[in-house]
Amino acid sequence: MHNAIATVSLSGTLEDKLRAAAAAGFDSVEIFENDLLGCALSPREVRVMLADLGLACSLYQPFRDFEGMPEPLRARTFDRAERKFDLMGELGTDRILICSNCSPHALGDTARIVDDFRELGGRAAVHGIRVGYEALAWGRHVNDHRQVWDIVKAVDHPAIGIILDSFHSLSRKIPSDSIAAIDGDKIVYVQLADAPLLDMDLLYWSRHFRNLPGQGGLDVTGFVAEILRTGYDGPLSLEIFNDRFRSNSAAMVASDGVRSLDMVRDAAMRRIGAATIMPPPATILGTEFVEFAVDPKDRERLSAMFTRMGFSPAGRHPTKDVTRWRNGAANLVMNGEPGGFAEAYRTTHGTSICAIGLKVADGPATVARAEALGIVREPTDLPAMPALRGVAGSLVYVVDQADADAIWGSEFRSAPAAPGAGSIEAIDHLAAVVPNDEFLSWQLYWRALFDVQVQTAQDVIDPSGLVFSQAIQSPDGGFRLTLNSTDARGTLSARFLHQSFGAGYQHVALRTADATATAAKLAAQGLETLAIPANYYDDLAARFGFTDAEIERMAALGLLFDRDAEGHDYRQFYSRAFDKHFFFEFVERQGYDGYGAPNAGIRLAAQNRYREEAVPL
Ligand SMILES: O=C(O)c1ccc(O)c(O)c1
């Protein structure tokens, strides 16, 4: 069993695609006919290039509108097939994909279809070629792999088998356990794609929105598990029609593709109880700390902000300019050390969040899985705390739960915890902004490495355009992250990307048991918070029946409110941004699992009103 990718999944010319697939480590490619037709190389030259790159060609596709054609079209499809068999000989591949007929001329007569395939099998066998029949979800008469399997059984020819494509089967909600009826040695090829769950015409959904397993909402793992159970051991091949991938870097999509296939194969093997190739998805217990790279000129103002947020210095590194700030269970690290990673980071991005520390159940296993998935490990001088490369070159420190306390003890000279400052229970969530091109890539990174779940993606309305927000969280909610991206240049997210020279963490949400009391306390300490307009509170009163006094109090503190369908409440308020760059949120969850999506547009409109204000130099 090996990793393959269809050339249609990658951007560029055929040559670009092949080079990217080889560089990422694929074993073989499916050559998509249009990529060959537009290529100046002859099939023989492509074959030489493939050999030079160490790639095999595992499939030629697609061959359309073959089965059940009335004469004289029928004779012509057989001639066309013979031409393609010759071409495949030059290209050096022995498998072809025939997708189910979409022609208005196609006859649905199964006996005719079976005869057509039997005849084709005879002709293919002469060339040593195996033909795989794939049900397109929108095929005119055949659109379900169960129909294809019935036909393949009836044909009963060694050169004729079935091709399974996860998109076609899962988009139609065909139960994957139906694959158990298929003989593994009759499966000619397997194509994999995921997709976001969209209620959309199947053809349009397939041709524009497919994405890599681990980037969408289909149960590709369950599909692969059933295929492995049949004993199939041929290629698992990515066939991704995606508008964004057509313009993205082929190198990025190809290396994400290998990560995705390795992840899905590992998950499927785990599901069927087979021996696996890497440690399981890592359990994150929480965000142990957030580290800020601070420019010396900003140190005083950032310290003042932390103080107003109820944090106090709780330890200092014995030799480095690194300070631990603490409020309850939340740690913020301020790093002003020259000459190291933090300085390099702030030189590019300005004073900003340069690293996060994740507390995990098993540190060494987390790092081993990261390495198996091709996630870059960054050297650090902290042996107990390995670091992985994260968004925009920031670091994700891996903190084993057994070492968490020891790290603070050994790395910092601790001051006694300041009494009375413990209003923060934990770092609730992080919000990162990433360029649109990388949105799916970072989603895969988190979903491949960690045991996390995704919530339904949200469209958030910024006054200057739409922002996509994808929440990722551990099963118990102890770790939460939102990934945000936009095409709209004027949005806060876009301005963040522009001003900070790339992706990064834009805000940190801190959890408190009582947001109202925390807001009052921090306001009294001088924390500037985001003012929310009166119209919002009129609507809150109307929707939830708060008393005038309750509404007045919320308005005075800039508190936002939401309640989920089960009646769980959420309260949140925001700090002003530090130099229009990053900001803090304070949240109270009463069993509420979301992120206050109905309030996101209100918050963005409020932040937008400060847009013209100058930033201190
Ligand atoms: O969209 C299509 O036409 C198409 C063609 C070939 C495939 O393998 C496929 O899954 C879809």
Ligand SMILES: [Mg+2]
């Ligand atoms: Mg397909």
